[in-house]
Amino acid sequence: MLGSASRSMRVTLTNGLTPAQNAAKTPTAPTQRFPVKTSILLTVVLFLSWSALAAEEEKPPPPSPEETTLTEVGQMAPDFTVATIDGGEFTLSAQKGQVVLINWFATWCPPCKEEMPHLQTEVWEKFGAQGLVMISIAREEKADVVAPFVKKYKATWPFGLDPERTAYAKYAEAYIPRNTVVGPDGTIIFQSNGFEMPDFEAMIKAIEEALAGQKM
Numbered sequence: 001m002l003g004s005a006s007r008s009m010r011v012t013l014t015n016g017l018t019p020a021q022n023a024a025k026t027p028t029a030p031t032q033r034f035p036v037k038t039s040i041l042l043t044v045v046l047f048l049s050w051s052a053l054a055a056e057e058e059k060p061p062p063p064s065p066e067e068t069t070l071t072e073v074g075q076m077a078p079d080f081t082v083a084t085i086d087g088g089e090f091t092l093s094a095q096k097g098q099v100v101l102i103n104w105f106a107t108w109c110p111p112c113k114e115e116m117p118h119l120q121t122e123v124w125e126k127f128g129a130q131g132l133v134m135i136s137i138a139r140e141e142k143a144d145v146v147a148p149f150v151k152k153y154k155a156t157w158p159f160g161l162d163p164e165r166t167a168y169a170k171y172a173e174a175y176i177p178r179n180t181v182v183g184p185d186g187t188i189i190f191q192s193n194g195f196e197m198p199d200f201e202a203m204i205k206a207i208e209e210a211l212a213g214q215k216m
Contacts, residue, residue, distance in 0.1 A: 077187065184214055
């Protein structure tokens with residue numbers, strides 16, 4: 001009995017705990033945690049993503065064609081001079097006394113391409129012989145690009161060049177095609193943007209009325 005008690009006492013005195021307490025104190029696997037740096041990085045990424053999304057949602061919509069139009073019906077048409085693809089020049093103020101149609105376009109523009117056959121058959125062939133002055137002005141393009149386009153669409157009216165966007169900038173900030181009809185007194189009597197048949201038909205009517213008034 002004494003020997004057994006002594007052994008039990010020796011075990012207890014080695015670490016101050018009984019065998020049962022030692023058994024209960026079994027090491028457990030350490031809890032896995034994200035390193036501090038990783039947690040901070042994740043937080044920053046999430047914040048930046050949220051900020052970018054919020055900024056995108058708050059971004060204002062692009063201006064409409066009407067908002068980028070700088071001219072109004074009834075005002076004097078801004079004067080300009082452009083070179084033509086045949087090596088000449090076209091000056092708007094030199095056409096005073098005539099009805100003038102200015103068509104602003106670009107060779108890469110889908111609605112501009114769609115409009116070209118209508119301009120040929122429904123405007124130029126119909127009104128050119130009646131005294132309509134007509135010019136299509138290529139925005140930010142040069143003759144080596146525009147000339148093949150004119151040939152492809154078999155367009156027979158004059159084409160001008162506005163490689164620096166100088167003339168166009170007097171009429172609008174953006175969007176093509178655009179059509180501007182100028183009366184004999186130099187004022188704008190019709191203007192439109194895009195190519196929609198109701199607008200195109202309204203332009204034809206405006207041209208007809210202006211030419212009729214010119215003959216009176």
